[in-house]
Amino acid sequence: MAASDSADDCIVDIRNLHFSRGRNVIFDGVDIRIPRGSVTAIMGPSGTGKTTLLRLIGGQLRPDAGEVRVGDETVHQLRHRQLYRLRRRMGLLFQSGALFTHLNVFENVAFPLREHTDLPEPLIRDLVLMKLQAVGLRGARDLMPAELSGGMARRVALARAIALDPAIIMYDEPFAGQDPISMGALVTLIRTLNDALGLTSVIVSHDVAETARIADLIYVISQGRVVESGSPEQLMASESEWVRQFMHGLPDGPVPFHYPADSLADDLLDTRR
Amino acid sequence: MTDFFSRIGRSTLGVLARIGRGCLFLWHALVGLPGLILRPGLVVAQIYSIGVLSLIIIVVSGTFVGAVLALQGYNTLVNFGAQDSLGVLVALSLLRELGPVVTALLFAGRAGSALTAEIGLMKTTEQLSSMEMMAVDPMRRVIAPRLLAGFISMPLLAAIFSFLGIMGAYVVGVGALGLDEGPFWGQMQSAVDFRDDVMNGVIKSLVFGFVASWIAVYEGYDAEPTAEGVSRATTRTVVHTSLAVLGLDFVLTALMFG
Numbered sequence: 001m002a003a004s005d006s007a008d009d010c011i012v013d014i015r016n017l018h019f020s021r022g023r024n025v026i027f028d029g030v031d032i033r034i035p036r037g038s039v040t041a042i043m044g045p046s047g048t049g050k051t052t053l054l055r056l057i058g059g060q061l062r063p064d065a066g067e068v069r070v071g072d073e074t075v076h077q078l079r080h081r082q083l084y085r086l087r088r089r090m091g092l093l094f095q096s097g098a099l100f101t102h103l104n105v106f107e108n109v110a111f112p113l114r115e116h117t118d119l120p121e122p123l124i125r126d127l128v129l130m131k132l133q134a135v136g137l138r139g140a141r142d143l144m145p146a147e148l149s150g151g152m153a154r155r156v157a158l159a160r161a162i163a164l165d166p167a168i169i170m171y172d173e174p175f176a177g178q179d180p181i182s183m184g185a186l187v188t189l190i191r192t193l194n195d196a197l198g199l200t201s202v203i204v205s206h207d208v209a210e211t212a213r214i215a216d217l218i219y220v221i222s223q224g225r226v227v228e229s230g231s232p233e234q235l236m237a238s239e240s241e242w243v244r245q246f247m248h249g250l251p252d253g254p255v256p257f258h259y260p261a262d263s264l265a266d267d268l269l270d271t272r273r
Numbered sequence: 274m275t276d277f278f279s280r281i282g283r284s285t286l287g288v289l290a291r292i293g294r295g296c297l298f299l300w301h302a303l304v305g306l307p308g309l310i311l312r313p314g315l316v317v318a319q320i321y322s323i324g325v326l327s328l329i330i331i332v333v334s335g336t337f338v339g340a341v342l343a344l345q346g347y348n349t350l351v352n353f354g355a356q357d358s359l360g361v362l363v364a365l366s367l368l369r370e371l372g373p374v375v376t377a378l379l380f381a382g383r384a385g386s387a388l389t390a391e392i393g394l395m396k397t398t399e400q401l402s403s404m405e406m407m408a409v410d411p412m413r414r415v416i417a418p419r420l421l422a423g424f425i426s427m428p429l430l431a432a433i434f435s436f437l438g439i440m441g442a443y444v445v446g447v448g449a450l451g452l453d454e455g456p457f458w459g460q461m462q463s464a465v466d467f468r469d470d471v472m473n474g475v476i477k478s479l480v481f482g483f484v485a486s487w488i489a490v491y492e493g494y495d496a497e498p499t500a501e502g503v504s505r506a507t508t509r510t511v512v513h514t515s516l517a518v519l520g521l522d523f524v525l526t527a528l529m530f531g
Binding site for chain 2 (some may be wrong): 029058060065080084087088090091092094096098099100111113115116157160165
């Protein structure tokens, strides 16, 4: 599925996005369209602003120029109340999980339900247990976040993120620092939940193999711009040397192995002194 | 020389920006207060953690401050044969000054630092961000209940401090030093005015409670999201609250009794 094919039915539409932190330009004219119902990955080297992009979509940051649209709404033009209404249709899975440390697993997942609904306690209990069952942690409901492994914490955070049945769910580096079993579980969960619940998933990651397994569409960003977009297969066979180096994880190429420096001979002979 | 002036300019602008951010922060927190009418449980939970858990330090400090005040006061008053006025001395000192001020300083050290550390760590571990993304406003859910709880707790703690201080003085003055119980209470009753002394003390503790809670929650919310940043914010809470309380105490005393 190429980006241009799905422009008509995209749930997130980012056009000509510019964003800087001080003098550091993070995005310099980025266009991204995320098709409804897809698993879309935003990939790129560390420090390219992938997490910043999620915060721009969630309205936690404002672009310097350009626009970020979610559904029919331009995120950064919304008033406080409208923005919070929009966020009820979004879920964001933070890299750390960001679970509330003073609440147990059950209460963490119940939190958005208690805040946004007046459902009776038995119904909240059933909903929470169903969400926990979906991520395989119904049996861990009484544990505190400190008692969970990193992978379990992310699955609890995932259950919490889907508690209100959002239309979009965004994952910030979901595979970082996971053991192979947790990684496999998360990969399967993201795809399964997306298809079973009719979600749209946005994954920000630099774990190429895992992301390519489940993504319908990948955007590769670097130095503030979209370098290339397309299906995982298209990007693996890209004509761009840079994209091929990134997708195949080659240690040397257009992105050099060595940080720019004077020649080794000059350094060793210390000729400048 | 130019460097010197530019440094002064930069730091002045920095201080002004912080004050501006603090005022905006307070406005957003105050806007969240009416919503708490529907959720009193949030405030009650914070009154427990800010107020009830501070009771030990307030009870112990209040009792000993009163006892020491009685010992010191007696030693001076007895030289003038005025030891029967010990009750008045202790009551006025506690109700007008020591109750509100020492309670506020203890509050900054016990509850204020805890509030800053808690909110700062919630920020560091992205709990506040995740709350925002769950469409739950942290200003209403986290900050407003803590601000209100601090405001409610401080006068109650100050009242307990003053009461136990007077009881500590009673034990020392009447129990240990052998003063007559009648003049101790009688002079206190006739010399202490409800509006001028008790109410002015309550007003002071309300002001201190508001300022101490504001500083504590703001420092936590504005903390740099690192371990070092939270540590610095916690220190700032204690230092800034102490300075603000002592400065405001002078201003309020001048207005009330000057």
